[in-house]
Structures are given as structure tokens and as C-alpha cells.
Amino acid sequence: MLQRSGSTVSHETSIRQARLGSLEAVLLDNRSLRLTVVPELGGKIASLIRNESGHEYLLQPTDPLCAYRTRSHGDLFENHEPCGFDECVPTVAECVYREEPFAARRLPDHGDIWGLPSALEVVGEQITLSSCVASLPLRFTKRIKLLENTVKLDYEATNLGQSTVKFLWSAHPLLRVQPGAEIILPPEVTEVEVGWSKDERLGKSGDRCGWPRASESSGQILAINRVASPTSNTAEKLFTPRLSAGFCGVLLPRQNESIVFRFDPGLVPYAGIWICQGGWPTGRAGKHFTVALEPCNGRPDSLEKAIGRNECAVLEPGGTMQWWMEIEVNRGEPKSQ
Numbered sequence: 001m002l003q004r005s006g007s008t009v010s011h012e013t014s015i016r017q018a019r020l021g022s023l024e025a026v027l028l029d030n031r032s033l034r035l036t037v038v039p040e041l042g043g044k045i046a047s048l049i050r051n052e053s054g055h056e057y058l059l060q061p062t063d064p065l066c067a068y069r070t071r072s073h074g075d076l077f078e079n080h081e082p083c084g085f086d087e088c089v090p091t092v093a094e095c096v097y098r099e100e101p102f103a104a105r106r107l108p109d110h111g112d113i114w115g116l117p118s119a120l121e122v123v124g125e126q127i128t129l130s131s132c133v134a135s136l137p138l139r140f141t142k143r144i145k146l147l148e149n150t151v152k153l154d155y156e157a158t159n160l161g162q163s164t165v166k167f168l169w170s171a172h173p174l175l176r177v178q179p180g181a182e183i184i185l186p187p188e189v190t191e192v193e194v195g196w197s198k199d200e201r202l203g204k205s206g207d208r209c210g211w212p213r214a215s216e217s218s219g220q221i222l223a224i225n226r227v228a229s230p231t232s233n234t235a236e237k238l239f240t241p242r243l244s245a246g247f248c249g250v251l252l253p254r255q256n257e258s259i260v261f262r263f264d265p266g267l268v269p270y271a272g273i274w275i276c277q278g279g280w281p282t283g284r285a286g287k288h289f290t291v292a293l294e295p296c297n298g299r300p301d302s303l304e305k306a307i308g309r310n311e312c313a314v315l316e317p318g319g320t321m322q323w324w325m326e327i328e329v330n331r332g333e334p335k336s337q
Helices: 303-309
Strands: 014-020 023-029 033-038 044-050 085-088 095-097 105-107 119-123 126-132 138-147 150-159 165-167 170-175 182-184 191-197 208-210 213-215 221-223 234-239 247-252 257-263 270-277 289-296 313-315 320-331
Touching: 014 033, 023 138, 033 138, 033 150, 044 320, 095 303, 150 313, 165 303, 170 257, 247 289, 257 289, 313 320
Parallel strands: none
Antiparallel strands: 014 023, 023 033, 033 044, 044 085, 085 170, 095 105, 119 126, 126 138, 138 150, 150 320, 165 313, 170 289, 182 247, 191 208, 191 234, 208 213, 213 221, 234 270, 247 257, 257 320, 270 289
């Protein structure tokens, strides 16, 4: 049941209950945008639509009954019809936490949040979703508000324990794309780090390749910022260097639509880029065709490896960390970068 605190009057954004499959959802609509959130799935954003065009920006499931069902801690992400926008905390890749006093604790695939229910609070035109991470003593909070054509997200992580905790946060929005879509990164990005590349097409983990053009293993030069075909049988996870300009986006020429993610690079210094063109999941027939732009506070996807590189967030006992991200959608090209 949708519970409200404080003012229940909204002049700009309507907030009402909805359902996705067997799960309760929350629908926010400010006339410009329509956003669907699933508290029972860690505050997953299941849908983002620009009302004027009716364009859906987020990848939708082919099997909603598989996608919108409860999860168990430690489930494999790919077993739940990956779609929409999840949050990854305290890791993205499954790994082992080797810092005392939590040494040898296993962290699940894509972290804890996507598989845990979030507590929901509605105050005026804002919703707040809070979860306690199961594998480490962290509380994760996300606040969502619609401002014209922008989704404003305010994040907070709190260390509930008596020892220092290290963690990764990564946004994980799987986007609907078409061949010819253009991935937009700041001009300062002239090369990216390979996190994983199917068949090592762009290199091994830790290698670097050019951006926006890169040489694949065959020697062919490719414009990797341009989405190719869903039958290309490729998949890559790439990472930017530490950024001084906090934005990344996708232009969809066929639909005449664009989506841009903005963030403070002092708080969120990297962006991951997942480009899947029919090359994943590797062990099953149903392959994905999507791009995910993933602002993140560390790299690579494994917290274990990120700790070794000193590229992760660190929270002292009782400490709190805050950061933000904005998602702007537009007709045509992004209004500004």
C-alpha cells in the first residue's frame, strides 16, 4: 500500500500505485515524464517514458513474469530477465570481500540491492527508497523526484557497523537502442579500459583501447561508439578514465530521442559502458541487445579488484556518503553537455 508522509498535495507530479506482474509498483507522472518504480525489487526503475513522444528509454522484458517476481539473496542477475534500471551495491561482479572483519564474505552477482525489497516513503512530490545491504553493514537510500524532463536522483550510503567498509556503487540502466545509436562520452575520453570483452575482441581485462574508434583483435578499426546489429555476437564492458566532466548519453537518430546522465565527477569519477550486441548471456539462447551507461564510484566491476586498485568508496564507522545523478531526456540531440 502506498503510504504518504507530510504533504499529500502535488501540483506538478502525480504519484500513484500501480502493478507490474505480481508486484506493487509506484507511478510518477509530471506530464513531461512517466516513471515506474518497483520498491519490492530494490527500487528498480522499470520504465521511463517521455510523454510527448511516448518513447520508452529502458529495456523492457520479453518475459515480464520472470522479470517482475521476488528474488532471493545471491540469485544470478541473468536469471531474472535483466531489464530496466537497477542499482549495484556493494559490487557489480560476484567476488569475495577480503578486508577484516568481513574477510572471505562472498558478495553476490550485481550486488545486494536489486534482489532486496526497499522501504518506500512518499513526501510531497518525492519518493524515498531505503534498503539494508545484506552482505555488509550498509544502508542504501535513493530519493527520486521529477523536474520537467529530468529525473533527479539523490543517493546516500551509511555505514551501520563498527568497522570501515569499502564498497562500489554503479548505476545499471539497460537502455533500448537501435542500430546506428550513438554513445556520447566527454571529449576528454580518448581511450577506455576493457573490463571484459567477449572472445577478447577489444583486448583482455585491464587492457586499454581507443575511443570512439578502436582496433579489434582482427586488426579492423571500428567506431565502437556506434551501435551495430543485434546479431553481431559481441559484448563489452568498458570503463572511462577518471572524469573531469560528469556526463554520458545516447542519441537515438531513428527515434529522434536522446538520454543523458549527469553527475558530479568529484563524487562519481567514472562511467562504465556496457555494449551488448547479441553476445550475452554467453550460456543461453536468449541474447541481449542493449547499451548501459553506468556512472560509478569505482572500477572494475569486482569490489575485490577495485579495493586492490584503491578505486572504490570508503566509509568509516557511522559515516555517511552522499552523491547525485540526473537523467535528462529530450527530443533530438541532448540540449547541452
